[in-house]
Amino acid sequence: MPVxxxxxxxxSWRARTKAASVSEPLVRLRGVQxxxxxxxxxxxxxxxxxxxxxxxxxxxxxxxxxxxxxxLGGLLAPDGGTIHVDGVPVSLASPRDAWALRIGLVHQxxxxxxxxxxxxxxxxxxxxxxxxxxxxxxxxxxxRTGLRVPLDATVASIxxxxxQRTEILKTLLRDPTVLVLDEPTAVLTPEEVSGLFQLLxxxxxxxxxxxxxxxxxxxxxAVSDRLTVxxxxxxxxxxxRNDVSARGLVVAMVGDGIADEMALGVHVDAPTGAxxxxxxxxxxxVETDPEARQVVAQLSxxxxxxxxNVTLDVRAGEVLGVAGVExxxxxxxxxxxxxxxxxxxxxxxxPDEVAYIPQDRRTEGLVSEFDLTExxxxxxxxxxxxxSGWLMPWDAMGEEAERIRTRFQVAAPSTATLASALSxxxxxxxxxxxELALGAPxxxxxxxxxxxxxxxxxxxxxxxxxxxxxxxAIVLISTDLDEVLGLAERVVVMSRGHVxxxxxxxxxxxxVGALMLSGGGEVA
Amino acid sequence: MTGGIAPARAREAALLxxxxxxxxxGAGALLLLAxxxxxxxxxxxxxxxxxxxxxxxxxxTLVRSVPLLFAGLAVALAFRAGVWNIGAEGQLYAGAVAGxxxxxxxxxxxxxxxxxxxxxxxxxxxxxxALVPTLMRLRLGIGEVITTILMNFVGxxxxxxxxxxxxxxxxxxxxxxxxxxxxxxxxxxxxGTRLHIGFALGLVIAVALAFMMRRTRFGFHIRAVGxxxxxxxxxxxxxxxxxxxxxxxxxxxxAGLAGAVEVSGLTYALYENLSxxxxxxxxxxxxxxxxxxxxxxxxAIFFGxxxxxxxxxxxxxxxxxxxxxxxxxxxxxxxxxxxRVRAARPGSDVREGET
Numbered sequence: 001m002p003v004x005x006x007x008x009x010x011x012s013w014r015a016r017t018k019a020a021s022v023s024e025p026l027v028r029l030r031g032v033q034x035x036x037x038x039x040x041x042x043x044x045x046x047x048x049x050x051x052x053x054x055x056x057x058x059x060x061x062x063x064x065x066x067x068x069x070x071x072l073g074g075l076l077a078p079d080g081g082t083i084h085v086d087g088v089p090v091s092l093a094s095p096r097d098a099w100a101l102r103i104g105l106v107h108q109x110x111x112x113x114x115x116x117x118x119x120x121x122x123x124x125x126x127x128x129x130x131x132x133x134x135x136x137x138x139x140x141x142x143x144r145t146g147l148r149v150p151l152d153a154t155v156a157s158i159x160x161x162x163x164q165r166t167e168i169l170k171t172l173l174r175d176p177t178v179l180v181l182d183e184p185t186a187v188l189t190p191e192e193v194s195g196l197f198q199l200l201x202x203x204x205x206x207x208x209x210x211x212x213x214x215x216x217x218x219x220x221x222a223v224s225d226r227l228t229v230x231x232x233x234x235x236x237x238x239x240x241r242n243d244v245s246a247r248g249l250v251v252a253m254v255g256d257g258i259a260d261e262m263a264l265g266v267h268v269d270a271p272t273g274a275x276x277x278x279x280x281x282x283x284x285x286v287e288t289d290p291e292a293r294q295v296v297a298q299l300s301x302x303x304x305x306x307x308x309n310v311t312l313d314v315r316a317g318e319v320l321g322v323a324g325v326e327x328x329x330x331x332x333x334x335x336x337x338x339x340x341x342x343x344x345x346x347x348x349x350x351p352d353e354v355a356y357i358p359q360d361r362r363t364e365g366l367v368s369e370f371d372l373t374e375x376x377x378x379x380x381x382x383x384x385x386x387x388s389g390w391l392m393p394w395d396a397m398g399e400e401a402e403r404i405r406t407r408f409q410v411a412a413p414s415t416a417t418l419a420s421a422l423s424x425x426x427x428x429x430x431x432x433x434x435e436l437a438l439g440a441p442x443x444x445x446x447x448x449x450x451x452x453x454x455x456x457x458x459x460x461x462x463x464x465x466x467x468x469x470x471x472x473a474i475v476l477i478s479t480d481l482d483e484v485l486g487l488a489e490r491v492v493v494m495s496r497g498h499v500x501x502x503x504x505x506x507x508x509x510x511x512v513g514a515l516m517l518s519g520g521g522e523v524a
Numbered sequence: 525m526t527g528g529i530a531p532a533r534a535r536e537a538a539l540l541x542x543x544x545x546x547x548x549x550g551a552g553a554l555l556l557l558a559x560x561x562x563x564x565x566x567x568x569x570x571x572x573x574x575x576x577x578x579x580x581x582x583x584x585t586l587v588r589s590v591p592l593l594f595a596g597l598a599v600a601l602a603f604r605a606g607v608w609n610i611g612a613e614g615q616l617y618a619g620a621v622a623g624x625x626x627x628x629x630x631x632x633x634x635x636x637x638x639x640x641x642x643x644x645x646x647x648x649x650x651x652x653x654a655l656v657p658t659l660m661r662l663r664l665g666i667g668e669v670i671t672t673i674l675m676n677f678v679g680x681x682x683x684x685x686x687x688x689x690x691x692x693x694x695x696x697x698x699x700x701x702x703x704x705x706x707x708x709x710x711x712x713x714x715x716g717t718r719l720h721i722g723f724a725l726g727l728v729i730a731v732a733l734a735f736m737m738r739r740t741r742f743g744f745h746i747r748a749v750g751x752x753x754x755x756x757x758x759x760x761x762x763x764x765x766x767x768x769x770x771x772x773x774x775x776x777x778x779a780g781l782a783g784a785v786e787v788s789g790l791t792y793a794l795y796e797n798l799s800x801x802x803x804x805x806x807x808x809x810x811x812x813x814x815x816x817x818x819x820x821x822x823x824a825i826f827f828g829x830x831x832x833x834x835x836x837x838x839x840x841x842x843x844x845x846x847x848x849x850x851x852x853x854x855x856x857x858x859x860x861x862x863x864r865v866r867a868a869r870p871g872s873d874v875r876e877g878e879t
Contacts, residue, residue, distance in 0.1 A: 356759075358759070360754075374744075378756070
């Protein structure tokens, strides 16, 4: 029986590790280097993973966390440095090598086949067993871990949260002794995150080494035994959790000078760009009385794909938070509100120009084979202030790109750097810089801090608040309840395509969470 | 992902192309050895037959490169927009048939009207041939790779039927049309050679396309849609369907022009099997050029030289001209393979851009 055999492997592993010496790390990385063109992603990363521990890896965007994990998973060959597993020097030239050493990587980006069912995707990672047998093993693993996924649905039809769970299950099915997770929590609900963390603790308790990247400091602190902090591709801190403070970690992540501001959530650079100033001038004055504020966008009776009779006003200067479990129509709402998709039914009055920070920055936000200037031009060249002729205003675009690169501190050597060479956080900076330069009266942001580190997320939040203060209407769509509750003045919940207003007195984690799950009761 | 062909930046594209040529000619030489031929003698014959003298180069190599130039530009334009137009061959025949029909029917018109009419109608015919796969993709979601290939057969046999039927010569002996009137023939570009003005027209189109891609909004939109249609739509608010529609039809018209230019510039009549598979060779031409219009000029001449040299090789060294077909196919494989290797290489993600 595969079920029992899975457990047998687990227990035999536990027996082995108990016998092994505790002081020797299971995995030891020393001085790992990796370069992408002119971008040095890793310049000297060290990492020790011990059996039986959960190890948190922290770092600002572009610090090299994902690169380091991809090296561990055999996806990227390092340019320098050494890797020891069980004290033996190894080369991880391919994922196959990593798997031979029982190192399992859960990817930050999904590696599932959309056209296949979840069950078939899970089967892809395993060999020599029938679908039925794999199904039993999957059931057993789901029971054991509490990670539940719809096995017969195609991956294309399930939400991001289910995809993330499928990725984790797929890796667990192969029974790794070293489990490496790159941002597993970004798309999970708070309950799911705590469930996952319990699971990681259990797995570590069985004698495995678990390493994860997560962007919320408190999350990492809650689950980890030891921590490693990367900065600019180098390990700057490796310590036991009890030996460091949250503040000490932030300092290690971002370096000294700006740590205080970062820790307080203050944005680092003042908005001084010419474009931002000009844009602000054209915006309406901010009314202090919410009711008197100008309505910027109005949806009435909007129906469409995953949208059911949505009626919604968005007013100048407010931050409207849209909470909800992934896949309940938020993306479709974002497309309609930002003017990217006309509603199938109903009326949508939205401004001509709406800034939009899409959820999937790699496919909707940027063209990865375009350089920074071209990606900036993708959003800005259509603006009237860059003329309306049939020629591209490349000179102006180059200047805009350089301005955005410096003001938003994009870690790229020049504006000729391709978007694909940037880390997720830096890609997000480019998108935010571009969309803010539109000077639009409304901004729709969909999970704008997903996958960003503490400092970058604070920066994004600061920008959103600054814009709202300037009179821009902000629609913040997020699956991160803390983000919505922390920033939004008004909160709605999306559930199965319906928009449900959250009364002021229910604007708490518990209140909104209940609405997210119940769908408001009467509508559905 | 619809395809793995990234439009590489200029220098990378040149390096990649040179690498592919070296690999391919090396493999081609091995094939000759395996077949019992002397690669050195073959190479000498090839050079003699393609660039052996000024007249050989102009009257044979350049003349043979003209249809490859047009068809190559057509394919490069489409591929850049993410449109996998494999149908240049059929569009070329459609253009040739339409062009020759205009030249035969309106033979009384003066040259300044007749030649533009021949070329203009061939553009429309090429675009019309591309319209079927375009609509099938945009309205029905059917991939254009299959539909354009199938339309090639329709085009080839339509032209064959024309020269056996409605457009057959007055005498009714050979499967070909009558010769077109003097006023429908393209003037010579370089006196004393067979090189006609069609070559110059191809260069003008190449320069125009290069300018369009690099400098104009429309060219930028083509590149954006070709590279990432979702980002083009969401971040750029570009309508990808509109770009695909225009680029597909424009590609068809340039391919149609290839057929008409060949007839009115060189053969002066439409034959069965007018094309030596130029519409397919054009894929190799475009890929080897990194889908860059400027590069297409060079690679079209390169393939023109190969074709020209193949004749000499067959004559002087007894090597079957089919060898060149093998080389053309190998070029496509080499380009695609090298492109993958380049993409996987560490440090490949940062390239120097020209814009």
